Amino acid sequence: MKRRFAIAITVLCFGFIATAESNAVDTYIPGQAASGIGSSRHNLGYLPGRAGNNYNSAKSNFTCNGCGTGTSEICVFCHTPHHTNTANNLKPMWNRGTSAPTSFTAYGTTIGGTTVVNTDIGSTTLACLSCHDGVTTFDNIVNAPGKGGVTAGGSDRGYVFSDYTGIVSDFMVSARVNIGLDLTNDHPVSVVYNAGAVAGLRSVNTTISAIDLTSDLNTSATTYDNGNLTKNYWAVKGFISDTATIADLLRNNRVECSSCHDPHFNNKSWNEIDPTYALGSADLEFESNGLFIRRVGGNTGSGVCRTCHEK
Ligand code: HEC
Ligand code: HEC
Ligand code: HEC
Ligand code: HEC
Structure with missing residues (x-):
């Protein structure tokens, strides 16, 4: 969990932790394990x-x-x-x-x-x-x-x-x-993935990291979350991948909960939602796990949605 070091350094340098989650930048790279369940x-x-x-x-x-x-x-x-x-x-x-x-x-x-x-x-x-x-x-x-x-x-x-x-x-x-x-x-969960037929669904053979998520957006969006919108890496089979296809997200060609979430991946890269996690708030929030989203950068720029839906 490289980001832990980033937080520790932030705390050392600035002496406070209240907004530490929102300061960290993504450090996930292809081949790295999608880990961290122990601290989630x-x-x-x-x-x-x-x-x-x-x-x-x-x-x-x-x-x-x-x-x-x-x-x-x-x-x-x-x-x-x-x-x-x-x-x-x-x-x-x-x-x-x-x-x-x-x-x-x-x-x-x-x-x-x-x-x-x-x-x-x-x-x-x-x-x-x-x-x-x-x-x-x-x-x-x-x-x-x-x-x-x-x-x-x-x-x-x-x-x-x-x-x-x-x-x-x-x-x-x-x-x-x-x-x-x-x-x-x-x-919809347990829904068949009818590629090319409905809902603007991309081909199951689409290499996820090759999907263009940025050219429709203001160029400043490409710098979001350390460029995650440009990279579009997802955790697949336990590792961050730049070669995975949409088929790797499906189970028996259907969308299931685990198409979008990896329950083991303590995803620290969705900086945009980190400020919504408030330490000790009344609704039991405590720790950002990036909602266990498979995508590095979470749903920044609706990157999760636009990976399957060509919208
Ligand atoms: C909160 C429930 C939960 C816990 C706790 C959990 N898992 Fe899982 N695990 C799942 C689910 C659900 C799947 C199926 C996910 C999928 O379809 O990709 C899974 C899949 C797996 C897989 C195969 C797919 C992959 O991503 O590698 C392995 C290996 C695995 N778990 C190992 C572990 C180990 C080791 C631990 C303890 C350190 C653990 N799990 C803890 C829910 C859990
Ligand atoms: C198509 C992708 C997708 C599927 C399938 C999916 N989720 Fe999610 N889920 C998301 C996204 C994206 C978020 C973050 C929403 C947000 O910004 O709050 C999320 C958030 C959540 C949350 C946190 C609730 C919140 O909004 O704060 C839980 C819990 C959750 N999902 C569980 C599940 C379970 C259980 C299933 C299967 C029944 C499932 N998800 C299926 C994409 C998905
Ligand atoms: C063993 C029970 C268990 C199972 C099985 C389980 N979860 Fe959870 N999950 C929890 C608990 C406990 C929490 C924290 C609840 C709270 O904070 O009030 C949680 C929280 C979450 C959150 C919110 C994380 C955040 O950052 O706020 C998401 C998203 C989520 N689970 C998705 C899933 C998905 C998807 C699966 C299946 C792949 C799954 N969970 C399976 C127990 C489980
Ligand atoms: C893993 C692939 C995948 C991802 C990621 C995904 N979807 Fe979908 N989505 C589907 C499939 C498959 C359907 C079913 C389409 C059909 O058969 O009509 C669907 C259906 C829908 C529908 C239409 C439901 C209906 O009743 O017609 C909406 C709206 C939608 N998705 C929005 C989203 C949004 C918003 C996100 C991001 C949070 C998202 N999707 C992420 C695969 C995905």
């Missing part, structure tokens, strides 16, 4: 024995400080090496109970005439929604840490989670991050 709010683990601070990452809004004697594991809240939940083709190595596809209301029919029904809802979308549906608890896991035991399909473990202000909850509280069971009010 997707780290729900607890660091036993860390007196006065229960947070494993110190950046997470929720940490499991009531997991028996506590677990510092990170991946276990989503993945396990054995006894995974494969219902509804859940992937990858999924360690959580999920709402059934029939619990959701799928997007329905688009202007282009493409229809998404509940049974279309794809595995990685179900995976994300196993926390972001606002119903399933964070501790609804199959294979508990260590000798904690296995419950096929997952079960609520009765763990206690708390946020950094001490608020206790084991499911999504903030309305902002609660996507819910109704998917009609979200960008």
